Amino acid sequence: MTSTPVRALAHPLREEIRLEGVLHALSDPMRLRVVSYLAALGDQEAACSDIELAISKSTTTHHFRVLREAGVIRQIYRGTAKMNTLRREDLDALFPHLLQSVLGADAAQRRRLLG
Incomplete structure (x- = not known):
C-alpha cells in the first residue's frame, strides 16, 4: 500500500522569526x-x-504566504484546505505585547474611522 505524500509548508523556527519581518507582514x-x-x-x-477578503485568490494566497514566511501564522493542509492558526505563543515569547498592541491599535483605528 502506497501512502499519499503529505504536503508540508515551510515555516521559520521560533528563533528565526525577525521583528522586521513580522512588522512588514502586519503592515498590510x-x-x-x-x-x-x-x-x-x-x-x-x-x-x-x-476569511473574507475582497481580493483575488492569487492575492489572498500571496498575503497568507507573507504571514507564514514571517512566522505570524502556521498553515497546514487538512485534505485540500489550508488551515491557519496564529503563532501567538511564538510571537508573545519573542516580542512581548507586540501582537496585543498592534491588534488593539487596529481595533481603535477601525472604531475611529467608522465613528
Whole structure:
C-alpha cells in the first residue's frame, strides 16, 4: 500500500522569526485583517476561505504566504484546505505585547474611522 505524500509548508523556527519581518507582514491592511480574524478564534484553525477578503485568490494566497514566511501564522493542509492558526505563543515569547498592541491599535483605528 502506497501512502499519499503529505504536503508540508515551510515555516521559520521560533528563533528565526525577525521583528522586521513580522512588522512588514502586519503592515498590510489585508494581512492585519487575517491576523485579527485568527486572533479572535484563539487556538482554533480557520481555512483560508473562511476569511473574507475582497481580493483575488492569487492575492489572498500571496498575503497568507507573507504571514507564514514571517512566522505570524502556521498553515497546514487538512485534505485540500489550508488551515491557519496564529503563532501567538511564538510571537508573545519573542516580542512581548507586540501582537496585543498592534491588534488593539487596529481595533481603535477601525472604531475611529467608522465613528
